[in-house]
Amino acid sequence: MKQTAWIIASVKSRWVANAALPSLVPGGLLAGFMPSPAARPFAMIVCNPEGAPEYTTGRLYVQAYSVSIGVWAGEKVGDAGQIQSALETLMSADTKLMLLTGNAWTLHISLQPGSIDPLIERMYGKFTFTASARWLVQLQEMRF
Secondary structure, eight states: OOOHHHHHHHHHHHHHHOSSHHHHOTTOEEESSOOOOSSSSEEEEEEEEOSOOEEOSTTEEEEEEEEEEEEEESSOOTTHHHHHHHHHTSSOTTOOOSSSOTTEEEEEEEEEOOOOOHHHHHHTTTSEEEEEEEEEEEEEEEOO
């Protein structure tokens, strides 16, 4: 079972509970391709499976997911350094995602080099790209 929606929900709950991000990014964390909110800066999260599942013995397998967050602002990007630092501490190797389904659990999370999707950059071209972070999330899942 693909866990993308549950990973996004877990990251959103960590975002809301974070001491810095809600005040630094008042537009919030949005999932999918939505119109931009009135408050700036705002963040977009994208989660996709990364490669094929790695099957192990029995019903268990490991599935990797790529989680990317990009922050967009209006003309002013004064807090870009603080936003970048806060993003990079949102998840670490010992983070356990709490809102996954009962057949999945977190094995490991690692911060990866960030990148920006050209499609998203074109969609949000009227805004200023401010900060980004990308993680590789490895889950162990169970087939039914």
